[in-house]
Amino acid sequence: MARLRRIILPLLVFALVVAGLVMSIRPRPAPVDLADVVSGPLQVTVNEDGRTRVKERYVVFSPLAGRLARIPYKAGEPVQAGRTLLAAIDPSDPDLLDARAVAEAEARVRAAALAVERARTQVIAANAALEFATDELRRVQSSASQAAANLREVQDAQLVVTVRTEEARAAEFARQIAVFELAQAEAALVRTRPADGGADAEAARLTILSPIDGRVLRVLRESAGFVSPGTPLVEIGDSTDLEIEVDVLSPDAVRIAPGAAVHIEDWGGTGVLRGRVRLVEPSAFTKISALGVEEQRVNVIIDFADAPASREGLGDGYRVQTRIVVADAADVMKVPTGALFRQGDKWAAFVEADGRASMRLLEIGRRNHAEAEVLSGLSVGDRVVVYPSDRVREGVMLAPRKAAE
Structure with missing residues (x-):
């Protein structure tokens, strides 16, 4: 019995060592996140910060030469059409x-x-x-x-x-x-x-009443004194009648058409406001980015599509985040952009097939920051690897962690 143990024990140790060596050199499955290739809507947007501004600003000018009385108003004060006295001038x-x-x-x-x-x-x-x-x-x-x-x-x-x-x-x-x-x-x-x-006729004082209901935006000439014809006095406007000015990169401006829908977010209130592109300006301008790079930018003017009551509190010069829709498809095959990578001059993705990674070359159509349209190379129901690590290669075993959303 003792002799048998002396024979079996070394064999058992040898078997354990061999098994350990086999396990150590055996490829381990790569942990991955998987996502399904699905069919559904896809919306492509250009996302940029914008700034609100009063759509119709009006500057009240002096219509004649004379002595201007002091203007007592401050920016933000309300004015009423035909009732608020903006300025008084004693003509020469x-x-x-x-x-x-x-x-x-x-x-x-x-x-x-x-x-x-x-x-x-x-x-x-x-x-x-x-x-x-x-x-x-x-x-x-x-x-x-x-x-x-x-x-x-x-x-x-x-x-x-x-x-x-x-x-x-x-x-x-x-x-x-x-x-x-x-x-x-x-x-x-x-x-x-x-x-x-x-x-000799007594020079009748000329009084200038507000032509609109709104607010004083700026007082351009506050002090009393002599003014000549055309001197700007007060700037007024309807602070509820706003538009948005957004500057976008010139390649993005090419894709934006007047009438395009706009989602307006992060404006300070609740919900998402709607808008429409009214104008894409025909001329670009040079702007230095935060990284010091020269960029060609184009101004895009957006009208609010919701009633003023839905954006209460939003004023002139406020910052907003805009998403301008440049493409909107109701039903396309799509895949998360995190699953895509470049293989030469083509797009590719790893597909899970029988527990192993299989690389597929793809033809990609429209895409946004989250999803991309797949024209060929995949089928609805395929499972792709999202953000593949350097361990994921052709034929490597996969260990799914969870389904990516």
Whole structure:
């Protein structure tokens, strides 16, 4: 028995050593996160910070030469159309003015009259566009069923109506300003001409009332003193009528079209606001990035599509985060971007097949920061390795940790 133990014990030790050596040199499965290749919606956006600004800012100018009384207002104070006295000017003696001053005043009246006619035409055009958009919304609503595909069409039509409403409101604002400027120019002309018969006429004080409801944005000339025609006095605007200015990289600007939907986030309130791109400016400008790199940037102007009540508290010059939609697909095969890597000049991904890694070359379409459209190389239901480590190679055994979302 003792002899048998002496034979078996070394054999057992030898077997354990051999097993340990085999286990030590055997490849261990690589721990990985897996995600499913799925079919679903894909939205591609350009994400940039933006800044709000009052859409229609109006600077009140002195219409004639004279002595300006001190302006008592501060930035932020409310003004009412036709009631708030913005400035008062005692005109210079008309008998001391030359013929050129009278001619300039007459020219300002003619220019103001033309501006009124132009503004009226713009109001008519804006109202016609609003009426057309409203009729289109009614048509879409009447033909839409309960299908989700038609719901998006209704929402798009509603956004167009909202934007056209804002445009009509802006056109009416411009018309009111034009009428105001015409009245000021006519009043200045009366005070510029000498009195009939050469009699001395008391210079009537010219009072300038606010043409709009809004707030004082800036006081450009606060102190009393002599002013000449065209001197800027006060800047006013409707602080609830805002737009957003976003500067994007010029390659991104090429993909952005007027009318594109915009998601407005991180604005300080709850929820996500909606917007629409109104204008992509045609000229770029050079901007130095935080890393000191010169970039060509383009300004994109965005209109809010929600009512002002939904963005209460948002003011002029506030920072917001915008996501401008440049592509929106309802049903595509997609994969997490973390599963993609470059293999030469092509995209590739590791697929889990029978517990081992298998590299596939892919053709990728549209993509955003989280997902990419797969045109070929994968099938719905395949499981791909997300953020593969350097241990993941062709044929390596995989040990899934968890399903990546």
